[in-house]
Amino acid sequence: MRAIEVEGLTKVYGELRAVDDVGLEVAEGEFFGILGPNGAGKTTVLELVEGLRQPDAGTVRVLGESPWRRNRSLLPRIGVQLQASSFFERLTAREQIHTFAALYDVAPAAADAWLDRVGIVDKADTRVEDLSGGQQQRLSIACALVHDPQVVFLDEPTASLDPQARRNLWDLLSGLNDSGRTVVLTTHHMDEAEALCDRVAIMDGGRILQLASPAALIQGLAAPTRITTADGETLETTDPAAVLTRLADEQRLDGISVRTATLEDVFLDLTGREYRA
Numbered sequence: 001m002r003a004i005e006v007e008g009l010t011k012v013y014g015e016l017r018a019v020d021d022v023g024l025e026v027a028e029g030e031f032f033g034i035l036g037p038n039g040a041g042k043t044t045v046l047e048l049v050e051g052l053r054q055p056d057a058g059t060v061r062v063l064g065e066s067p068w069r070r071n072r073s074l075l076p077r078i079g080v081q082l083q084a085s086s087f088f089e090r091l092t093a094r095e096q097i098h099t100f101a102a103l104y105d106v107a108p109a110a111a112d113a114w115l116d117r118v119g120i121v122d123k124a125d126t127r128v129e130d131l132s133g134g135q136q137q138r139l140s141i142a143c144a145l146v147h148d149p150q151v152v153f154l155d156e157p158t159a160s161l162d163p164q165a166r167r168n169l170w171d172l173l174s175g176l177n178d179s180g181r182t183v184v185l186t187t188h189h190m191d192e193a194e195a196l197c198d199r200v201a202i203m204d205g206g207r208i209l210q211l212a213s214p215a216a217l218i219q220g221l222a223a224p225t226r227i228t229t230a231d232g233e234t235l236e237t238t239d240p241a242a243v244l245t246r247l248a249d250e251q252r253l254d255g256i257s258v259r260t261a262t263l264e265d266v267f268l269d270l271t272g273r274e275y276r277a
């Protein structure tokens with residue numbers, strides 16, 4: 001069963017084809033990433049799939065149903081991370097998540113557990129406008145997850161998190177996915193996509209340039225490994241084991257750094273330009 005099926009998806013703003021003939025499928029239980037620089041069209045794809053925007057062309061099915069126009073039977077089965085600006089004003093973090101929980105008949109205690117899971121339980125009595133950007137972001141993720149949806153959509157969920165909170169969120173999302181939830185996120189962090197996603201769609205200019213697992217995308221490049229020694233010599237090789245053995249024989253292993261290809265190299269190869277997140 002497919003969690004998401006998208007065909008020929010297009011959204012036009014004036015002259016700009018923000019999303020241009022996008023097709024993709026996400027399997028149930030998959031961790032799927034939409035990756036690309038600012039303005040690539042990631043958020044627009046996500047909003048079209050969530051049913052928040054109407055496509056100009058193409059079809060979207062989520063759990064077998066069309067999300068547009070507001071499909072009430074689908075809403076309890078999907079979780080959508082809200083932008084911070086969409087909070088109810090003047091509510092505390094706890095009141096905020098309890099409100100969401102009540103909409104889905106979730107018990108308040110279960111909602112409180114989500115504040116704990118995203119690491120802001122100590123801010124439960126703080127009004128949302130007094131939370132930091134990263135704390136608001138964590139609250140918005142907790143609100144998206146509070147009803148235990150089958151499919152979770154997250155738009156750049158780690159954008160304003162510090163490194164520790166970012167890692168904690170990675171663990172939380174991996175855990176959700178391990179328990180069978182489908183997770184779809186957008187990110188402009190290549191390392192995040194590489195660490196988390198089963199497959200990624202690399203987008204630029206409204207189009208999907210490549211769609212595969214991070215490992216397959218990187219292997220497809222056949223890019224050399226770069227080994228830099230402590231004295232600054234850089235060796236490019238497709239046989240790193242042999243080069244490392246030679247450096248070991250020459251007692252030059254101390255202080256070396258080894259760099260294999262990454263998704264950034266894939267982006268460079270696809271577009272001919274450096275990736276700028």
Ligand SMILES: Nc1ncnc2c1ncn2[C@@H]1O[C@H](COP(=O)(O)OP(=O)(O)OP(=O)(O)O)[C@@H](O)[C@H]1O
Nearest residue numbers: 013016018036037038039040041042043044045188
């Ligand atoms: N409501 C709108 N009206 C006009 N243009 C829009 C609108 N929404 C998005 N766009 C344009 O569509 C393009 C894609 O925007 P989108 O927000 O989907 O990109 P993104 O990949 O999510 O970027 P970012 O990483 O900056 O969030 C951009 O050029 C943006 O300016």
